[in-house]
Amino acid sequence: MITPHGRVPTPVFVPVGSQGTIKTLTPGEVKDIGIAMVLANTYHLYLRPGITLIEKVGGLHKFMTWDKALLTDSGGYQIFSLASLRQISDDGVIFRSHIDGSQHFITPELIIQFQERLGADIIMVLDECPAYDDSFEKVQMAMTRTHQWAERCQRAQKRNDQALYAIVQGGVFPQLRHQSAQYLTSLGFPGYAIGGLSVGEPKRVTLAMIEETVALLPENKPRYLMGVGSPEDLLEGVARGCDIFDSALPTRVARNGAFFTRLGRINIRNTAYSQIEQPVDPDCACYTCRTFSAAYLHHLFSCEELLAYRLATIHNLNFISNLMNKVRGAILNGTFSSFKDNFLANYKPTDERIRLSQKQKWLKSRNLTE
């Protein structure tokens, strides 16, 4: 992809910096890891520090001092998951801030105006995100409204240097996913996201819905699978034709002590690591593994030292960035399928039941900023 802020080779993983910062890292460190695009969140930035301030200082790139590609999510998902006292109508949504309880009214037109003033390279329509266990009727209504809002977003767009992506909804219902993909593609967007997945449903359902949706999206437009970021899910998403991925998972689990390795996730808090003089991953070339022993990282996590979270974040983003490099290389060589099989043969994913229960727990008592 070519953006006003540089080329973004795909498939690409986009780290989440909801509040205009990839947690614990400087923009320079993020760039050094090889990240070509980061995500910020319109809902979060609208509430704090406010769109007007960011516009005044010259836009979000300048505010964050990030000069590469930038994607802003509309915040639809956050309004429906973080904010309280929502009242949704066809017009828009009234909600209360999760920070101070203040009341706000947002419309598709406003969300586009906000994102134009923030100035990211890729911007997103406002969508209504049903819960993963909502009924067919409820999901259908949310989808229909998402379609109307997508059209209004498209009409509201004034800048021509930002790519506005639509978001396919439809929950876990193939019929709705088909309708949504067909309707939105008929409107003609420069890119399409698959929303409302990886929100608590079993993984086989996620994969089935990706397949149902991708089949109806144009081949020559980027397809963006929202909320996916574990190594195994990235490979499955790429295998099904997705080009862009974002998720807070690699950075969030890092702050809990989980380090990605080619054999699976390890947790540095485990007592076994307290005595290990080698790096967490001796084959890894990231700053953390080049510099520190597993024993030292274990010590920093035991003491809840702030440096711990940063060193783990560097490692995990480096791991995912390298993985995507290898994925792109394998695609160019025509060896992606065997690369994927090899990787997954070695990589032990986090047990799905544990993963689901962790996800549910997280969705309930979540870190409000990712």
Add this chain to the structure above:
Amino acid sequence: MITPHGRVPTPVFVPVGSQGTIKTLTPGEVKDIGIAMVLANTYHLYLRPGITLIEKVGGLHKFMTWDKALLTDSGGYQIFSLASLRQISDDGVIFRSHIDGSQHFITPELIIQFQERLGADIIMVLDECPAYDDSFEKVQMAMTRTHQWAERCQRAQKRNDQALYAIVQGGVFPQLRHQSAQYLTSLGFPGYAIGGLSVGEPKRVTLAMIEETVALLPENKPRYLMGVGSPEDLLEGVARGCDIFDSALPTRVARNGAFFTRLGRINIRNTAYSQIEQPVDPDCACYTCRTFSAAYLHHLFSCEELLAYRLATIHNLNFISNLMNKVRGAILNGTFSSFKDNFLANYKPTDERIRLSQKQKWLKSRNLTE
């Protein structure tokens, strides 16, 4: 000063990394700021991760990946301020860990053995630290015991590549300070610290006690004023002949949003900074000020983003490091006195009453790791 890990120009400020890390920063960042020596704490490292582990991985320099000079405090002050259920006898001290309540018995000989196994360049005797409002008799007893322990520490030392410093005690009583300085200098140490100050007493008392003590310490040995780190106190300490200073203050207040400037401390959390497009200190050449606006830093602090603490720490350590550079330059040029007057004429110190009440508050509900 020349140490086995490089030259340390004096007067020098030594940042505090009690648990083997300058909070939020990598060793490389600390070095880039121009820091020549850092402090770690034997009490903290003994409890976690343990002396044996650090020795096994090759010593504290290697564990932290810090290749410049290193000073370990004995932990006397921490045993007397953090640990509970203390029983002090001439033999040593029994205390309970502030982490898990486990019971430990420490002697002067053990503290030297621990510090020899950690391997810092400068090590400290075990001292008994009275509270600043203790009676003359209590302070006198603690001083006498500190003297006996200093002798035992000296006899217990086996390595000859570490400089063992004695610690002058005596509270706020000139007579005791005199006795302590005379007794310890008669034993002949390679350096002398002034302990038990800046623990809650009024500043004029601190300065008077420094003067009383320094007058009796040899001119050709380093004098180390423990626990002092505000810009104005550093200048007063240098003016009175001190060479080494350590304090968690610059890094601790950074994490509360306080940035040093030549006019005084400002707090970035103040709403006034939310709109400022300029750096916190436009004259400052640190990474934080070169890269980010005050508005962005204000935003990071508002959101309690971890990057905030790091950027403020970089700024404050850079400020203190530059200040000490200028102090050394002025001393060499014979202009220290006018440099100090100029600096203090511009610099508005934090109000002493506020400062004292903050310090008391901090001593009570303190961050246990500094």
